[in-house]
Amino acid sequence: MRNTAETIGRNTLAGLSEIGLAAVLFVESLVWLVTGPRQRQPVRLSAIAAQCVDIGIRALPIVAVLSFAIGAMVAIQGIHTLSIFGAESQVTLGIALSVTREFAPLITGILVAGRSGSALAARLGTMKINEEISALTVIGINPVRYLVAPALVAMLLMVPLLTWFSDVVGLLGAGIYVSLELGISFSAYIGELQQFCKVGDILHGIGKSLLFAVLITLVGVVNGISVTGGAEGVGRVTTRSVVHAISAIVVTDMIFTFVVTR
Amino acid sequence: MSAVIEVEKLVARYGERTVLKGIDLDVQAGEIMVIMGGSGSGKSTLLRHLLGLQAPSSGTIRLLGEDIYGITSQRLVELRRKMGVAFQGGALFSSMTVGENAMLPLREHTRLDEQTMRIMMRLKLDIVNMAGCENLMPAQLSGGMIKRAAMARAIIMDPRLLFLDEPSAGLDPVVAASLDELILTLRDATGMSIVVVTHELESAFKIADRIAVLDHGDVLVCGTVAEVKSSGSERVQALLNRRIQPLELNPEEYIRRLTGGPVSDGARA
Numbered sequence: 001m002r003n004t005a006e007t008i009g010r011n012t013l014a015g016l017s018e019i020g021l022a023a024v025l026f027v028e029s030l031v032w033l034v035t036g037p038r039q040r041q042p043v044r045l046s047a048i049a050a051q052c053v054d055i056g057i058r059a060l061p062i063v064a065v066l067s068f069a070i071g072a073m074v075a076i077q078g079i080h081t082l083s084i085f086g087a088e089s090q091v092t093l094g095i096a097l098s099v100t101r102e103f104a105p106l107i108t109g110i111l112v113a114g115r116s117g118s119a120l121a122a123r124l125g126t127m128k129i130n131e132e133i134s135a136l137t138v139i140g141i142n143p144v145r146y147l148v149a150p151a152l153v154a155m156l157l158m159v160p161l162l163t164w165f166s167d168v169v170g171l172l173g174a175g176i177y178v179s180l181e182l183g184i185s186f187s188a189y190i191g192e193l194q195q196f197c198k199v200g201d202i203l204h205g206i207g208k209s210l211l212f213a214v215l216i217t218l219v220g221v222v223n224g225i226s227v228t229g230g231a232e233g234v235g236r237v238t239t240r241s242v243v244h245a246i247s248a249i250v251v252t253d254m255i256f257t258f259v260v261t262r
Numbered sequence: 263m264s265a266v267i268e269v270e271k272l273v274a275r276y277g278e279r280t281v282l283k284g285i286d287l288d289v290q291a292g293e294i295m296v297i298m299g300g301s302g303s304g305k306s307t308l309l310r311h312l313l314g315l316q317a318p319s320s321g322t323i324r325l326l327g328e329d330i331y332g333i334t335s336q337r338l339v340e341l342r343r344k345m346g347v348a349f350q351g352g353a354l355f356s357s358m359t360v361g362e363n364a365m366l367p368l369r370e371h372t373r374l375d376e377q378t379m380r381i382m383m384r385l386k387l388d389i390v391n392m393a394g395c396e397n398l399m400p401a402q403l404s405g406g407m408i409k410r411a412a413m414a415r416a417i418i419m420d421p422r423l424l425f426l427d428e429p430s431a432g433l434d435p436v437v438a439a440s441l442d443e444l445i446l447t448l449r450d451a452t453g454m455s456i457v458v459v460t461h462e463l464e465s466a467f468k469i470a471d472r473i474a475v476l477d478h479g480d481v482l483v484c485g486t487v488a489e490v491k492s493s494g495s496e497r498v499q500a501l502l503n504r505r506i507q508p509l510e511l512n513p514e515e516y517i518r519r520l521t522g523g524p525v526s527d528g529a530r531a
Contacts, residue, residue, distance in 0.1 A: 039336075041370070126356075127355075130351055130353055130356070131349045131350075131351060131353040132353050132354075132355055132356075134310075134313075134315055134349065134353065135347070135349060135353035135355075137313075137314075137315060138313050138314070138315070138342060138345065138347040139342065139347075139366060139367050139370065139415075140339040140340075140342035140343055140367070140370065140371060141366075141370050142339075
């Protein structure tokens with residue numbers, strides 16, 4: 001009993017300590033973004049560009065495939081459910097809101113966490129094991145400015161853009177199925193989308209994606225720099241970062257939806 | 263000569279374990295100081311403290327006259343421009359070429375144009391016998407080349423202090439000897455002070471002006487090679503002659519360690 005209480009207490013403290021570290025890294029990254037140029041130590045644009053390509057451009061194919069499939073899936077389920085009430089013609093409303101407000105940001109967040117969050121944790125973990133982070137420090141280069149801030153900026157740019165892309169492809173996938181199944185023209189489907197889908201719905205999803213971007217970066221970084229135990233440790237923190245990031249995304253999504261929707 | 267590194271009463275603790283027990287040490291300008299000791303003696307911890315990577319539990323470290331744990335972070339960055347470090351594994355950035363690795367401090371701390379930086383980089387690579395290797399990636403290098411490339415990066419800013427962590431560890435005797443020669447050449451050519459952490463006796467005796475022998479977090483002896491060799495300390499002699507040190511535990515303590523508790527009567531019997 002005492003051991004269990006000790007374990008819970010220790011894990012709680014470790015969790016709080018990681019949250020504290022994440023908050024410090026976030027603030028420090030923002031400070032470097034603002035004050036770096038004045039100190040002649042700007043956050044490197046080349047690193048941001050490289051990370052944007054990695055996080056955003058290279059993720060386009062997989063985001064497209066999954067978003068298309070999920071859009072079509074929402075349409076299939078929507079038509080099936082609404083047909084019980086003879087209201088399948090109202091399916092576009094459900095598609096527009098569920099894709100833009102929920103599915104696009106969620107699926108994009110989960111994909112980026114799996115692809116780029118894990119890569120960030122693995123990269124930083126490997127750098128720490130190889131003493132590259134210590135090397136940066138002794139060269140006089142702040143590792144937060146050099147490694148964390150570019151990743152944060154790239155995530156904040158790319159995750160919302162990918163979410164918007166996911167919106168478009170998801171609605172396209174749904175539209176193709178709706179047109180074929182209900183026999184309405186694609187332009188009529190677009191017209192309904194314009195009627196039901198407001199800018200606020202799209203911004204709702206984009207707003208979530210900004211939060212997800214911060215979460216994915218910080219979870220990846222905190223796990224990466226806390227690595228211990230060589231290559232095995234890197235594998236462990238990589239897996240841990242994916243699990244933590246996806247959990248954080250889903251819980252944050254629920255809280256965001258609760259706060260904004262009510 | 264004046265001291266460029268002054269360590270006073272340095273104590274490092276991890277929880278209840280004391281790794282460094284009040285170390286006093288100084289390194290003079292232009293001197294090669296070798297820090298020696300067996301595994302777990304505290305030499306790597308001492309190096310991390312000297313590099314400003316780990317704050318001491320107590321005590322002070324002054325590099326070039328400045329207390330590195332008492333100055334602002336900006337001042338520490340300026341101080342670090344006068345330091346070069348080559349880590350044991352090289353710590354080359356795997357996404358950059360050898361040339362980019364070597365030029366990184368110049369890119370970050372100077373406003374030199376690209377051509378000048380490239381000339382300086384090639385010069386330093388030439389000094390460490392790596393001429394023509396600037397376009398290679400770290401993954402393409404041998405162990406000796408990695409250490410040389412790390413050394414090129416460490417000296418690119420012409421530092422006043424150079425720290426080398428196990429420069430010849432894991433290398434064949436010929437490559438290790440050539441690195442020793444390189445260290446001596448660097449000191450003679452530039453007058454920089456060099457701190458070398460190693461457990462390679464042959465290398466230490468060849469390059470050291472003075473040697474500090476660490477054991478269980480204490481400096482057992484600090485002096486010239488001759489002084490260290492003639493030390494009356496049993497532990498120093500054991501290290502120099504590669505003798506296995508006897509386990510300094512009485513049977514009761516040994517049994518207590520194994521069982522993780524107080525010694526029972528049965529165990530005593």
